[in-house]
Amino acid sequence: MTDDLLGRHRAVLPDWLALYYEEPIEITHGEGRHVWDAEGNRYLDFFGGILTTMTAHALPEVTKAVSEQAGRIIHSSTLYLNRPMVELAERVAQLSGIPDARVFFTTSGTEANDTALLLATAYRRSNTILAMRNSYHGRSFSSVGITGNRGWSPTSLSPLQTLYVHGGVRTRGPYASLSDDAFIAACVDDLVDLLGHTRPPAALIAEPIQGVGGFTSPPDGLYAAFREVLHERGILWIADEVQTGWGRTGEHFWGWQAHGQNGPPDIMTFAKGIGNGMSIGGVVARSEIMNCLDSNSISTFGGTQITMAAGLANLNYLLEHDLQGNARRVGGLLIERLRAAAAPVPAVREVRGRGLMIGIEITRPGTDEADPRAAAAVLEAARESGLLIGKGGGHNTSSLRVAPPLSLNVAEAEEGAAILENALRSIQ
Known part of the structure; x- marks a missing residue:
């Protein structure tokens, strides 16, 4: 960040105003299910500003x-x-x-x-x-x-x-x-x-x-x-x-x-x-x-x-545009794809949810003990490969949250699932 936006953020905003990622990003614009950061990197957005960009970025009808x-x-x-x-x-x-x-x-x-x-x-x-x-x-x-x-x-x-x-x-x-x-x-x-x-x-x-x-x-x-x-x-x-x-x-x-x-x-x-x-x-x-x-x-x-x-x-x-129906159809495909991807990863305790509201709980393998470090590592790995997701959960915040805009299409769901599969494998 050429003007040290992170330093300025830390100087004037509360310490408890959390930022994602070891190197936080500034999102400058978006279109459809994608956003871009200040460095020009393009991301598939599976979190939508904490589920607020529900339909699509820069939706012409809304703008x-x-x-x-x-x-x-x-x-x-x-x-x-x-x-x-x-x-x-x-x-x-x-x-x-x-x-x-x-x-x-x-x-x-x-x-x-x-x-x-x-x-x-x-x-x-x-x-x-x-x-x-x-x-x-x-x-x-x-x-x-x-x-x-x-x-x-x-x-x-x-x-x-x-x-x-x-x-x-x-x-x-x-x-x-x-x-x-x-x-x-x-x-x-x-x-x-x-x-x-x-x-x-x-x-x-x-x-x-x-x-x-x-x-x-x-x-x-x-x-x-x-x-x-x-x-x-x-x-x-x-x-x-x-x-x-x-x-x-x-x-x-x-x-x-x-x-x-x-x-x-x-x-x-x-x-x-x-x-x-x-x-x-x-x-x-x-x-x-x-x-x-x-x-x-x-x-x-x-x-x-x-x-x-x-x-x-x-x-x-x-x-x-029956986005509820789209959430049911594409979300159903996405959750099954994520369950298959997570099955061989011992750190994944559960993949749950319905529609386009999916959680992946990360724990220490073989236990119910939360592993927030591993969850954070998946978050980082996904971002590095061009996918933004969220995190949450009780027990020390070790659940990943997947909630794309409801206009997500099958190709984008498959792309995001593939990135998440690789990110999950990276913590084994």
């Missing part, structure tokens, strides 16, 4: 919508009628599956989860929250307080009383050896027992697939079983769809639908991919919950015209 809106007006706040915000809210409410839904837009997933917690605690008049072990819900004071992943929880102080529930990780913990049905039954029994020892909670918040946790998930139906227990007691269910929404899992438009036998969640949060890189988050809830606040509130930057224009254009594109 055109942003440009045209910027030429009219960029921002006015929620104090004035906003046509793009109303139009996107109508679409999201209809797609959510929540009856009589109301939508509130924010600027991020963190802020969306923060709002959901405000609504749930106000509606239920309780500050007790149930959350999942190994979960991640954002970086604000309240969302850190319900994050069940030690690596992303810098303080134990919180305005909430949080109780952590079993079930978010299928292959670890005391119930890992059980069948799926027995696993669900054991987690439900644990939840019922927990509720017998505490004052009534406001809500359970859960990611259908844990994102930062390494793309772990319970068996399908767990949250439906939880929902039955919660509903009997008036406890709300908040589905955190920040990473799973908009068709990424392939099989469903929303992650909660894999657990939807007892109906949709009471509250749902979203963010990440809906803006294809623009800063959009939001909350959907039944009107009685959304309207329970008895004081004024606004959002200065939530739902601003330019981000709503991007969201509308992106949503139209992904629906018209």
Whole structure:
């Protein structure tokens, strides 16, 4: 970096603002599923800015919508009628599956989860929250307080009383050896027992697939079983769809639908991919919950015209081009290819996920002990060969995260899988 951008970064930004790679890269532009760095190197992007560039880099339909809106007006706040915000809210409410839904837009997933917690605690008049072990819900004071992943929880102080529930990780913990049905039954029994020892909670918040946790998930139906227990007691269910929404899992438009036998969640949060890189988050809830606040509130930057224009254009594109179906088809091929590539590598404990949301867990061979050094080495080797992936997980961050834009084609999936195969072999 000719102007020592890394040195300037370290001089003015927090030490905890992590950068990938021993020699961090500056991404300057992108197109489709590829990006380029400041040195002119081209990469196949299998992480999409942490799942935010969900559709494609420089998608013409989105860039055109942003440009045209910027030429009219960029921002006015929620104090004035906003046509793009109303139009996107109508679409999201209809797609959510929540009856009589109301939508509130924010600027991020963190802020969306923060709002959901405000609504749930106000509606239920309780500050007790149930959350999942190994979960991640954002970086604000309240969302850190319900994050069940030690690596992303810098303080134990919180305005909430949080109780952590079993079930978010299928292959670890005391119930890992059980069948799926027995696993669900054991987690439900644990939840019922927990509720017998505490004052009534406001809500359970859960990611259908844990994102930062390494793309772990319970068996399908767990949250439906939880929902039955919660509903009997008036406890709300908040589905955190920040990473799973908009068709990424392939099989469903929303992650909660894999657990939807007892109906949709009471509250749902979203963010990440809906803006294809623009800063959009939001909350959907039944009107009685959304309207329970008895004081004024606004959002200065939530739902601003330019981000709503991007969201509308992106949503139209992904629906018209059936990117959910593409995630199912291409993601299915990719995960099977990665499982075959990982089979002879002793350090790979598990390849998991669905659609274009795939996790590869790295451990010390023959053990369940995390190996973050080996995971970092795979990350480096992939970058050197022209592939960008992410990492995450509990147990010292030893899971690789693979989440390409949903327009990924078969040839690109095969190219990325081949690079990952070589990167995994390099750590043997």
